[in-house]
Amino acid sequence: MKDWLQQRVEDHRSGQAIGVYSVCSAHPMVLEAVANLAKNTSTHLMVESTCNQVNQDGGYTGLRPADFVEFVARIAGKVGLPRQRVLFGGDHLGPYPWSQLPAQHAMDKAAELVAQYVSAGYTKIHIDTSMKCSDDPVGPLSKLTIARRTAALCRAAEEAGKRAQNENLSYVIGTEVPLPGGVAGPEIGMNITTPSDVSETLSCMHQAFSQANLDPAWDRVIAIVVQPGVEYGNDGIQEYKPELSYRLSRFIEGYENLVYEAHSTDYQTRQSLRSLVQDHFMILKVGPALTFKFREAAFALAHIEEVLFPQGSSNLSRLIDTIDQVMQDYPVYWKDYYQGSSQEMRLERYYSFSDRIRYYWSDQNVIRALTRLLKNLGGREIPLSLVSQYFPMQYPKIRSGILANHPLSLIADQIQTVLWDYHQACEGYA
Known part of the structure; x- marks a missing residue:
């Protein structure tokens, strides 16, 4: 069968x-x-x-x-x-x-x-x-x-x-x-x-x-x-x-x-x-396109956090700085993929389509920073103006009540923007 x-x-x-x-x-x-x-x-x-x-x-x-x-x-x-x-x-x-x-x-x-x-x-x-x-x-x-x-x-x-x-x-x-x-x-x-x-x-x-x-x-x-x-x-x-x-x-x-x-x-x-x-x-x-979208959402939330919380606050997650430090301390997953000046490699560590950053989300320091970020933003309403700025595709969904204004919902929906393309292509709707 x-x-x-x-x-x-x-x-x-x-x-x-x-x-x-x-x-x-x-x-x-x-x-x-x-x-x-x-x-x-x-x-x-x-x-x-x-x-x-x-x-x-x-x-x-x-x-x-x-x-x-x-x-x-x-x-x-x-x-x-x-x-x-x-x-x-x-x-x-x-x-x-x-x-x-x-x-x-x-x-x-x-x-x-x-x-x-x-x-x-x-x-x-x-x-x-x-x-x-x-x-x-x-x-x-x-x-x-x-x-x-x-x-x-x-x-x-x-x-x-x-x-x-x-x-x-x-x-x-x-x-x-x-x-x-x-x-x-x-x-x-x-x-x-x-x-x-x-x-x-x-x-x-x-x-x-x-x-x-x-x-x-x-x-x-x-x-x-x-x-x-x-x-x-x-x-x-x-x-x-x-x-x-x-x-x-x-x-x-x-x-x-x-x-x-x-x-x-x-x-x-x-x-x-x-x-x-x-x-x-x-x-x-x-695969990488999905974790790329996750990274986009996580970084967008980190930028929102920086706007909403005082810069000197000990509660800031400092997610972006944390994951970059881990990548520099343990370059094994990206060193053969990125070349150029220190600025060029920093750009690629963050934003490359190759998404070598995906290998670092399971690091314990990064997990702690992400957990802090989600806790910081999950306990308050994210201003719609910031949603519009950093999540323009999700903004109308929140306005119409389709999507919750919550960090986890924003991350999931950002990932699903890619998944919907695959779903529709495979089901014959594209």
């Missing part, structure tokens, strides 16, 4: 121009905003985590796969979204976190990673074995090597699925994406995937799955990751241009049960997202 995602793919291939957006974030306020939208629109919530973010060692979130499932389920329960309408996907599952190890050791780790994801209840599994390990030969890995490693991890997933009675797994294959975490450096540059690349990948993968006696699993491969010509850098966005991806879009029509998955769709316009779905880039991944 097909699950919701598999049915959506089948409906898309039968001629319905519908899609699926998948949220890649572990930020609790982002997840709550997404869960609320799914509840209010009677749709499903698809949440994904990467191999670096969540793994058997805890990842950079400190969460193992079962922990992440429980974390998201708890948020869904809080807003009243039924658990059966929450689906989990694993993104870039492969040896990347252990690529400094010899291939066999790294693949053993990756097999355990995949098994834990499946055992925890993840049903959408993107296997990515494109990254080299310490003893791999010089040069890029061959497509055949990637395919064989993908099949090996698929077998680990299938075996874990049998043990956990989670056997109806959907697989995503393909490697036409940046390494987990995004594009390093300020420049945008990509090559649109060619039909011949897709054909060769599918041929190698099918051969590897067949040789590994994984034909039933191959039938549940629903998507291949490609680059349709969308990307973003620190201050630039590469807009989707359908005419440049026309051949790629038409090519997948020759494969009855497959669609494309597009990564880095953040910051695309609603119409561009709709065009992507219509062109069979059916599964749209989004």
Whole structure:
């Protein structure tokens, strides 16, 4: 029996121009905003985590796969979204976190990673074995090597699925994406995937799955990751241009049960997202654009706080100064992404589309500052004139009684401005 995602793919291939957006974030306020939208629109919530973010060692979130499932389920329960309408996907599952190890050791780790994801209840599994390990030969890995490693991890997933009675797994294959975490450096540059690349990948993968006696699993491969010509850098966005991806879009029509998955769709316009779905880039991944909107809202509230409270007050949250200090003290998550003078790097730390600041919201000092900010503003009415100044999109909603004049409501609505674009593009309303 097909699950919701598999049915959506089948409906898309039968001629319905519908899609699926998948949220890649572990930020609790982002997840709550997404869960609320799914509840209010009677749709499903698809949440994904990467191999670096969540793994058997805890990842950079400190969460193992079962922990992440429980974390998201708890948020869904809080807003009243039924658990059966929450689906989990694993993104870039492969040896990347252990690529400094010899291939066999790294693949053993990756097999355990995949098994834990499946055992925890993840049903959408993107296997990515494109990254080299310490003893791999010089040069890029061959497509055949990637395919064989993908099949090996698929077998680990299938075996874990049998043990956990989670056997109806959907697989995503393909490697036409940046390494987990995004594009390093300020420049945008990509090559649109060619039909011949897709054909060769599918041929190698099918051969590897067949040789590994994984034909039933191959039938549940629903998507291949490609680059349709969308990307973003620190201050630039590469807009989707359908005419440049026309051949790629038409090519997948020759494969009855497959669609494309597009990564880095953040910051695309609603119409561009709709065009992507219509062109069979059916599964749209989004993450940094959501935490970017959270950051916008949090900074706007911090500016409101500075207006309403005396500058010398010990009660000020000093959120912006606090998170910037933490970023400078622990630059590991942004130092390879931002370049230039101290002023230019400060600008990028705060406002870059790459949104490397998202890695710092879980720092305890930042959490304390944000908590103080929300307490300061949550206990009083924010003057409408300041709402108009700092939240112009939310101002008319508050005036008309649609939205509460409260910091948490302002943050959630700011995040949902992005989510509505994805929802409407995937449901065919754009």
